[in-house]
Amino acid sequence: MRLPRSLTTAVGLAVVSALALTACAPETTDDAGTAEDTAATESADGATDEFPVTITHALGETVIESAPERVATWGWGSTEAALAVGVEPIGVSEQIFTVGEQALLPWVEEEYDALGAEHPVIFTDAEGGASVPYEEFVEADPDLILAPYSGLTQEQYDVLSDIAPVVAYPESPWVTPWDEIVTITAQALGRSEAGEQVLADIDTYLTDLAAEIPEAEGKTFAAIVDSPSEGLVYVYTPADPRVAVLENLGIASAPSVAELDTSDGGFFYTLSYEELDKLESDFVIAYTYTEEEAATFGESDELQAIPAVAAGDVVKVVGNVAVSSVSPPTALSYDWPDGVPAIADQLAAIYGG
Structure with missing residues (x-):
């Protein structure tokens, strides 16, 4: 069941308002704007798969028409998977339990810094996914939301889908295998080959450790x-x-x-x-x-x-x-x-x- 129409409409209006404000804003050529544009171009240029890409999951079917340029993540694992295949998310979910409010996981922060990339917006998540900060997603203006390891409900998925295409978990919340998170994320980003290489490297590491x-x-x-x-x-x-x-x-x-x-x-x-x-x-x-x-x-x-x-x-x-x-x-x-x-x-x- 979708959320009450009033809330869905409010989110839709917020999206329209955000786009309108963007359209009316004066053009800027500052360093931050240039860096963001460059990151978006590199994100699209790095895709090797053909689009559109269609991903079927537990909450529906998501069609990604072209290589995403502004990727947001929700839940666990997809942020790291995106970074590992060469895409820097512009917004990621908060990890209160691990690092507290408005902070990045240490391995995520290290990767952004190693890439010389701007740190992402951090979406408020004080309740472990029980609620979703829709307005923050609207403000971030993503063109894809990755949540293959999350607790998204059908209602949350439906509202987020009014903002951008959403990729949810394949079967049940919070149980997606770690390697499938990488595969799903890479597929959604048009970087299946890169995802396969990431998994091959991890497999080699774990095999050597087992030895x-x-x-x-x-x-x-x-x-x-x-x-x-x-x-x-x-x-x-x-x-x-x-x-x-x-x-x-x-x-x-x-x-x-x-x-x-x-x-x-x-x-x-x-x-x-x-x-x-x-x-x-x-x-x-x-x-x-x-x-x-x-x-x-x-x-x-x-x-x-x-x-x-x-x-x-x-x-x-x-x-x-x-x-x-x-x-x-x-x-x-x-x-x-x-x-x-x-x-x-x-x-x-x-x-x-």
């Missing part, structure tokens, strides 16, 4: 977040990209994770402390958000009920940035030192690699 820890091959894991205040742990399923990417290291999600799953296809479920003895695996990956939390993880009697925790076979990902680098992994964060590489190092320590 350094052969003793870990075939080991099983459960990826969790402890929540003492709730008396439970969050368990991530194989549908979550943070779990899927680790299989490239030769390890696998434990059968018990699937057996205990109550999510009905979701990317996580909760398990009460009373059931933790059922979570059997060779080792546990614990996502912790502070050094103190990491230092004390597993000391409680409740967590000691998990067999791998009792055995001391725990791999820790520590800090908001490190957790975010693998949640999900992206085209720019897969080799972030405190993320996947740190997991590999800890596996080597456990299994003697």
